[in-house]
Amino acid sequence: MQFGRAHGDCVSGAQLCGCPSMDDYMVLRMIGEGSFGIVKLALHVPSGTEVAVKIIQKKEQSAATAKRLVCETQGLARLRHPHILRLVEVMESKETLFIISEYVRGGNLLDHLMEHGALTEEEARGWFRQLVSALQYRHRRGVIHRDLKPENVLLDPAGSAKLADFGFCSLDRGGPLSTFCGTPGYMAPEVMRLQPYAGPPADVWSLGVLLHALLAGSLPFWGEDFDAIQRSTLRGAY
Numbered sequence: 099m100q101f102g103r104a105h106g107d108c109v110s111g112a113q114l115c116g117c118p119s120m121d122d123y124m125v126l127r128m129i130g131e132g133s134f135g136i137v138k139l140a141l142h143v144p145s146g147t148e149v150a151v152k153i154i155q156k157k158e159q160s161a162a163t164a165k166r167l168v169c170e171t172q173g174l175a176r177l178r179h180p181h182i183l184r185l186v187e188v189m190e191s192k193e194t195l196f197i198i199s200e201y202v203r204g205g206n207l208l209d210h211l212m213e214h215g216a217l218t219e220e221e222a223r224g225w226f227r228q229l230v231s232a233l234q235y236r237h238r239r240g241v242i243h244r245d246l247k248p249e250n251v252l253l254d255p256a257g258s259a260k261l262a263d264f265g266f267c268s269l270d271r272g273g274p275l276s277t278f279c280g281t282p283g284y285m286a287p288e289v290m291r292l293q294p295y296a297g298p299p300a301d302v303w304s305l306g307v308l309l310h311a312l313l314a315g316s317l318p319f320w321g322e323d324f325d326a327i328q329r330s331t332l333r334g335a336y
Contacts (some may be wrong), residue, residue, distance in 0.1 A: 150231060
């Protein structure tokens with residue numbers, strides 16, 4: 099599978115409505131979609147700082163999803179690392195949840211791969227080292243990502259990688275996890291089998307797939323549908 103992307107329509111806007119405390123923010127344009135919500139670039143008017151705002155409609159989420167959204171904010175709030183996206187604040191109205199984070203201007207790893215193709219080992223080494231550091235830091239603080247992929251790695255103008263999007267995160271309480279989640283092609287075999295699994299090793303598997311993507315420009319396990327991807331992953335047929 100060669101990489102592809104979905105384009106979001108740009109939008110113009112004034113203030114984020116429905117939440118009085120959001121009046122300090124002005125929408126500039128849409129910049130993408132994250133787990134469970136759209137992401138817009140906004141300006142924090144008092145400081146002149148650009149931020150990314152994930153906008154999540156509560157009525158569109160199930161009870162289980164709502165728990166994961168709380169987990170996302172908890173997971174981000176406890177993390178302070180140079181290669182993990184920084185949470186600025188969380189606000190909500192009756193109908194909408196706003197997750198405000200730092201804005202990383204340089205796009206993401208998927209954008210980079212689409213524009214430049216596969217990386218050399220020397221090019222990939224620096225970013226991979228940063229992601230290993232971020233992964234180790236997160237696991238030591240009990241946060242499992244569960245959706246590692248190039249779209250969720252942002253690049254700042256200085257070339258530094260930042261791990262983003264904690265929509266599928268889980269807080270590690272010492273026991274096995276059971277939720278089937280993530281992105282086909284990056285899932286560990288035990289997740290594919292719907293078995294109880296340990297969070298950190300599943301993340302490490304996905305990170306290895308991401309490294310393959312950086313060096314080869316394609317995924318090691320792929321197929322036309324989920325069943326084909328599952329067969330390829332479980333057989334190790336890359």
